[in-house]
Structure formats: structure tokens, C-alpha cells
Amino acid sequence: MAETVNTKDMTLDQYAETIMFPVGDPNDGFAQYFIGQSYLAPVSTEQIPFFNVTFEPRCRNNWHIHHATEGGGQMLVCVGGRGWYQEWGKPAQQMLPGDVVHIPANTKHWHGAAADSWFSHLAFEIPGTDTSNEWLEPVDDAHYDAL
Numbered sequence: 502m503a504e505t506v507n508t509k510d511m512t513l514d515q516y517a518e519t520i521m522f523p524v525g526d527p528n529d530g531f532a533q534y535f536i537g538q539s540y541l542a543p544v545s546t547e548q549i550p551f552f553n554v555t556f557e558p559r560c561r562n563n564w565h566i567h568h569a570t571e572g573g574g575q576m577l578v579c580v581g582g583r584g585w586y587q588e589w590g591k592p593a594q595q596m597l598p599g600d601v602v603h604i605p606a607n608t609k610h611w612h613g614a615a616a617d618s619w620f621s622h623l624a625f626e627i628p629g630t631d632t633s634n635e636w637l638e639p640v641d642d643a644h645y646d647a648l
């Protein structure tokens with residue numbers, strides 16, 4: 502089992518020292534699809550682009566779908582803190598450093614930080630045909646607080 506670091510009371514700078522990838526800048530370009538503050542850092546923009554996404558405690562993205570007619574989807578690799586991943590109609594699963602989630606194309610889901618922890622994951626967009634992202638409704642507090 503992965504060792505977790507209590508990050509709830511850390512500042513962003515303190516938390517950033519606990520992970521090996523950069524936290525990046527405020528994720529302003531996608532802020533309308535998040536509850537709370539997130540940060541985005543490109544790790545690689547060649548071959549298979551991927552990003553480190555960092556969420557402050559309680560921050561989560563809206564339900565969304567990575568569409569594709571062939572291939573596509575997303576892969577998440579937790580690199581710090583503690584968070585959640587949930588597919589529509591299924592129980593949420595906790596994510597700890599080292600955990601990997603494979604999200605098939607056309608699957609409605611969300612991911613974000615636990616209430617008491619910062620959370621960072623690498624996000625890989627899987628190449629495919631006719632890929633697009635569809636942002637949907639927020640994960641409301643009642644749903645989130647039940648975790």
C-alpha cells in the first residue's frame with residue numbers, strides 16, 4: 502500500500518515539495534469546469550502529451566466524457582496526495598500515489614482531491630479518432646460529501 506502524506510494543512514508550496522512533478526500555474530483555462538482551485542503543468546508535449554494536474558483539498562472537476570469513435574480515453578497516474586475517481590453509476594475509488602486508472606473512451610466520470618488532502622495526477626490523453634471532450638454538470642456537494 503502506498504504511503505500517504507498528510508497534506509491538508511500544507512500550503513501549495515509545501516505540498517509541491519512532496520511531489521516530483523511541477524505543480525504549474527493556476528488552471529484558469531478550465532476553471533469553469535472545476536469546483537475549487539486546480540493547477541496545470543505540462544510535463545511532455547511530444548509523442549503522447551501529458552500534464553500534471555494538482556487539486557487543492559475538496560477541488561474536483563465536473564463530470565465529463567472523453568469521446569472517440571476509435572481508441573481515445575484517458576489514463577490517470579496519481580503522483581501525490583489522496584483523491585477520488587468515479588465513473589457514472591459506479592462507486593468512487595480512492596487514488597493514492599502509484600495508483601493508475603484507465604478510463605475508456607465515452608465513459609462519464611470525474612476526479613479530484615479528497616476533502617482532507619491535496620491531490621496530483623498525471624493525465625494522459627489516449628490518441629484516437631474523432632476525439633473530443635464534453636464537460637457536463639458539477640459534482641455537487643451532497644454527492645461529494647457522501648464519499
